[in-house]
Amino acid sequence: SLFGALACFGLMFFMNAPYAFLSIVLMIGLYVLLVRTNPDKRTLAVIFQGVIFQLSRQLQVYLQKAKKERTASWRPSAIAISEDSFRRLAAFDLLRWISQKYGFGTYIHLIKGYLSRSSHQEATKVKERLIRIAEASRSNVYVDTMISPSYTSSIAQAIQLPGVAGTENNLILFEFSRSNPEKLKDIVDNIKLVKAVDFDLAILASTERGFGLKRELHIWITPADYDNATLMILLAYIILGHREWADAEIKIFALFPHATIREEKERLLALIKEGQLPISPHNIRFLAREEDKDIRQIISEHSADADLVILGFRDEAVKRLGTEVFEGFEEIGNILFVNAGQEKRIK
Known part of the structure; x- marks a missing residue:
């Protein structure tokens, strides 16, 4: 506050007036020196910004030269691409x-x-709009634009970008509208490209309902999802760490065929006991599926009111079925489809 600043200023003189006066003279002299040596930078804000740029450059160079920490823990360093x-x-x-x-x-x-003067000017305006959105939402997201002639070339460029924090990117996020899924085919056609660099993949199927009240987050684990389960659970807990999901709860459903549910339950509990799945057995609800009942129908019955549903998917299923893997969930809100590259653990 202004009163606190004035009180501290006065306290300096009460403690030692000569040194207080000398420090003020030195600060004024330093400011005058900086202004005269940099005539185009006359405000403290601009000078401070220049210092930050230099510090950022030195840190980036240091991180690039330093040996990367190799650890079994995992933190998402994600890229999202959207038109x-x-x-x-x-x-x-x-x-x-x-x-x-x-x-x-x-x-x-x-x-x-293609890159041109007009497209560059458009990109500059778009970036300014994105920055305003990021500031208004108080996010920690770095925003940028990319001009590219095709969706495939943009993905190829994006997955080669360095991470903003000095770490390598490891997750890519796509999004399509379930009411107008024209982008889904482009996403499916480029999954192979993303997996070529061992990125984790998340595909958000959004609806007009959005993320609802942000009260319930459902995770569905099936026999085909053991490779994806850890990433699904970690992402769910990371999302719940945000203040907007402070009142939410996670519900985990384990869906197995009726004939093998006992064996699958023991297998899942063994993975939890070994620490390969970061959850408690008490947080899982086991469901048996009859052979004549579709998985989508069961998920819709239990997760129709969920604000976000997380499902896993396998590369083999996408190769065989294409876009059908991500379709047929009309009764559910937003769905996050997850495919993990490697085993994940958290610190």
């Missing part, structure tokens, strides 16, 4: 929740076309 930044904020919201405390996020708005 629909100003139509739907679902991808941006999810990325800012992931990067608020535990992760790092880079949001890229894709502008289709």
